[in-house]
Amino acid sequence: MKTSCLAMILAGGQGSRLGVLTKKIAKPAVPFGGKYRIIDFPLSNCANSGIHRVGVLTQYRPLELHNYLGNGSAWDLDRKDGGVFILPPYAREKGADWYKGTADAIYQNLNFIEAADPAYVLVLSGDHIYTMDYSWMLDAHKQNKAEATIGVIEVPWTEAPRFGIMNMDTAGRIVDFEEKPKKPKSNFASMGIYVFTTSFLQRYLEADAKNSHSSHDFGKDIIPRMLADQARLFAYSFEGYWKDVGTIESLWQANMDLLQDKPPFEMDGEWRIHSSNLSLPPHYMGPEARVTSSLVNEGSVILGEVENSVIFPGVRIARTARVHNSVVMPFTTIGEGTLVEHAIVAQNCVIAGGAQVIGKPGAVKVVPEGETVAAAANNQQAG
Amino acid sequence: MKSVMGLVNLQKKDTLIKELTENRPIASIPFAGRYRIIDFALSSMVNSGIGNVGVLLPEKSRSVLDHLRSGKDWDLARHHDGLCYLPPPITDDGTQPGNLKNCYYNLDFINHSTEKYILLANGSVIYNMDFSNVLRFHQNTGADITMVYNVASRDDPGAGVVLETAENGLVTDIALKPAIREDEKVSMCVYLMTRQVFIDLVRDAFEHGGCDFLLDAVMRQTKDYTVYGYAHDGYVARITSTISYYQASMDVLEPEVWEELFLRQASVYTKIKDRAPVQYKETARVTNSLVANGCIVRGEVDHSILFRGVEIEKGVKVKNSIIMQCCVLQQNALAENVICDKNVVITRDKWLKGAPNYPLIVGKNIVI
Numbered sequence: 001m002k003t004s005c006l007a008m009i010l011a012g013g014q015g016s017r018l019g020v021l022t023k024k025i026a027k028p029a030v031p032f033g034g035k036y037r038i039i040d041f042p043l044s045n046c047a048n049s050g051i052h053r054v055g056v057l058t059q060y061r062p063l064e065l066h067n068y069l070g071n072g073s074a075w076d077l078d079r080k081d082g083g084v085f086i087l088p089p090y091a092r093e094k095g096a097d098w099y100k101g102t103a104d105a106i107y108q109n110l111n112f113i114e115a116a117d118p119a120y121v122l123v124l125s126g127d128h129i130y131t132m133d134y135s136w137m138l139d140a141h142k143q144n145k146a147e148a149t150i151g152v153i154e155v156p157w158t159e160a161p162r163f164g165i166m167n168m169d170t171a172g173r174i175v176d177f178e179e180k181p182k183k184p185k186s187n188f189a190s191m192g193i194y195v196f197t198t199s200f201l202q203r204y205l206e207a208d209a210k211n212s213h214s215s216h217d218f219g220k221d222i223i224p225r226m227l228a229d230q231a232r233l234f235a236y237s238f239e240g241y242w243k244d245v246g247t248i249e250s251l252w253q254a255n256m257d258l259l260q261d262k263p264p265f266e267m268d269g270e271w272r273i274h275s276s277n278l279s280l281p282p283h284y285m286g287p288e289a290r291v292t293s294s295l296v297n298e299g300s301v302i303l304g305e306v307e308n309s310v311i312f313p314g315v316r317i318a319r320t321a322r323v324h325n326s327v328v329m330p331f332t333t334i335g336e337g338t339l340v341e342h343a344i345v346a347q348n349c350v351i352a353g354g355a356q357v358i359g360k361p362g363a364v365k366v367v368p369e370g371e372t373v374a375a376a377a378n379n380q381q382a383g
Numbered sequence: 384m385k386s387v388m389g390l391v392n393l394q395k396k397d398t399l400i401k402e403l404t405e406n407r408p409i410a411s412i413p414f415a416g417r418y419r420i421i422d423f424a425l426s427s428m429v430n431s432g433i434g435n436v437g438v439l440l441p442e443k444s445r446s447v448l449d450h451l452r453s454g455k456d457w458d459l460a461r462h463h464d465g466l467c468y469l470p471p472p473i474t475d476d477g478t479q480p481g482n483l484k485n486c487y488y489n490l491d492f493i494n495h496s497t498e499k500y501i502l503l504a505n506g507s508v509i510y511n512m513d514f515s516n517v518l519r520f521h522q523n524t525g526a527d528i529t530m531v532y533n534v535a536s537r538d539d540p541g542a543g544v545v546l547e548t549a550e551n552g553l554v555t556d557i558a559l560k561p562a563i564r565e566d567e568k569v570s571m572c573v574y575l576m577t578r579q580v581f582i583d584l585v586r587d588a589f590e591h592g593g594c595d596f597l598l599d600a601v602m603r604q605t606k607d608y609t610v611y612g613y614a615h616d617g618y619v620a621r622i623t624s625t626i627s628y629y630q631a632s633m634d635v636l637e638p639e640v641w642e643e644l645f646l647r648q649a650s651v652y653t654k655i656k657d658r659a660p661v662q663y664k665e666t667a668r669v670t671n672s673l674v675a676n677g678c679i680v681r682g683e684v685d686h687s688i689l690f691r692g693v694e695i696e697k698g699v700k701v702k703n704s705i706i707m708q709c710c711v712l713q714q715n716a717l718a719e720n721v722i723c724d725k726n727v728v729i730t731r732d733k734w735l736k737g738a739p740n741y742p743l744i745v746g747k748n749i750v751i
Binding site: 033034035074261263267268272274275277278279280281282283284285286287288289290291292293294295296297298299301310311 | 417641646651688
């Protein structure tokens with residue numbers, strides 16, 4: 001049976017702006033929101049949109065990501081006709097090639113696409129937090145008889161210079177594209193979500209591969225080329241929460257966004273974001289626990305004070321510990337008399353008794369995976 | 384433990400726990416915020432290496448089937464063996480009532496299995512143990528039947544099977560008692576024997592008019608078979624009545640019990656639900672409690688268990704209570720010493736109080 005739409009998630013980046021958090025794992029594997037990994041969002045969106053065949057293109061430090069994805073069963077993607085396919089770079093007769101750019105990554109997997117024989121290809125970045133029904137975008141693509149449809153979102157005019165900006169006519173057809181323009185003509189930013197008619201995509205990828213001057217990137221090379229050829233490019237406008245989590249600050253902020261009285265998207269509603277979980281019991285709150293404005297997951301033992309924070313599974317917080325405005329990732333222990341303020345503490349860390357981890361707005365403190373933070377020799381009591 | 388197959392019996396008298404078992408067997412009662420009572424015996428079996436498990440279904444089996452499904456969440460969805468449902472006989476003329484009949488009519492399954500031993504467990508007892516120790520004990524003592532027991536840590540008003548054993552573990556007496564006293568050796572309803580012994584016991588007992596596995600197959604045959612007792616020293620709770628269910632739930636709020644049952648041994652598996660982490664809002668005050676994912680808390684909760692998807696609105700006070708899945712406690716409601724079954728709504732300003740040793744039970748779907 002012919003697959004109608006195949007999704008390809010670009011999950012190969014290092015996410016170097018996430019610093020120590022991506023030292024050992026790829027960016028899409030970074031924990032988020034007390035329960036998820038960043039890749040859960042595009043993956044769950046695909047499953048919920050009825051797209052059951054998903055290629056995940058990995059490259060940088062993919063081990064944890066590969067382990068996490070498994071056979072896709074956590075996202076209900078282990079199907080007879082479909083599934084999650086992990087696609088790292090591979091060797092051929094003429095040698096081995098790393099993925100040189102987002103377009104090159106798809107190009108190197110054209111054989112995978114051909115084998116599935118889909119009418120459409122959905123290309124997604126694995127970098128953003130959002131919930132979206134891709135089938136609507138696919139419908140718009142079909143209705144417009146488009147060759148490519150680009151997902152766009154309105155951003156504040158002051159932010160527009162940071163993005164690839166699309167200019168559309170009244171019918172939604174893209175007439176111009178500016179990459180990080182100083183004086184943008186519109187405030188519709190490209191989301192890095194593309195629907196292509198397969199044969200059309202194939203042609204451009206093959207041409208681009210032959211071009212040695214190209215950086216093999218969708219945004220920088222492929223889309224401008226398509227536009228120059230006056231291809232039928234349409235914009236699909238998305239409305240809703242869409243957060244880039246590419247920097248420490250934005251990752252921290254996106255976590256904090258979930259703590260509002262009404263979170264920016266339904267975490268538990270019909271459009272479920274699935275993740276692969278361990279078998280852990282509900283968390284335990286001790287007799288002197290004081291937890292407010294926070295998210296807490298299973299298997300944790302909270303004996304102390306937690307305010308405005310995101311607590312992942314298996315975290316232990318001692319009775320005299322205080323955690324404010326922070327993100328504490330799985331299986332970290334926070335000891336007695338500690339203060340964690342405005343920080344991201346990665347997995348399996350130990351904040352030893354008396355230690356302090358203090359960041360401030362604009363300068364989130366990060367404790368990398370597996371680290372132990374000891375109390376400073378001349379530790380002052382935090383005011 | 385590849386040489387051991389498992390059999391879980393879900394038929395248990397539930398007259399003392401009527402309110403919670405109207406539509407479900409004891410094994411399906413939600414427990415500890417996330418589990419069903421059957422999860423404990425089943426997980427212990429799987430973690431001990433048992434890969435072929437038959438489940439003797441009771442008459443009210445819908446909730447069991449809905450919970451276990453293919454057995455995938457317990458790692459029992461396998462090509463060979465895995466989980467096998469054993470329904471009660473279709474034609475039941477009402478004679479020989481009891482769990483022995485279900486065993487007898489499902490002997491085919493036992494006959495076709497190839498393991499040397501069979502381990503029987505009951506779906507209404509809570510523990511987390513490694514059965515390979517029981518197998519070793521069984522082999523070392525040369526017993527025909529090994530019964531697993533624990534020493535009661537306090538008086539228990541529920542009925543139980545009390546054992547008396549010699550120093551070497553040989554069981555010298557088995558008695559069915561209406562209440563348990565502290566320090567008595569109480570059967571955990573776990574038996575280990577060879578498949579052949581089990582088949583012989585069941586056949587012999589049933590064909591001679593027997594009704595109950597323990598009474599007719601085991602107790603009446605002790606002269607022909609040697610029975611040894613294996614002592615388990617971890618936490619055990621037998622769910623036989625509302626009080627014992629409530630007591631066991633309050634026990635699990637003690638960190639030592641919670642850690643022993645859930646963290647120190649191999650995991651307890653249950654049906655995966657994938658809910659969001661608990662959202663504690665600004666006015667939340669939660670102490671000494673277990674709170675399952677999917678809950679949204681704006682009120683006060685002390686010494687209680689909240690199952691998944693429970694909403695506690697502002698001004699609500701919950702104390703010494705068990706609030707099951709998807710209940711909603713609206714503003715300023717109060718629940719003290721209460722067990723709320725699934726989907727209960729306690730509307731604004733309503734107060735519900737049970738007594739400390741006699742909880743008030745609110746049935747499924749009721750709106751107060």
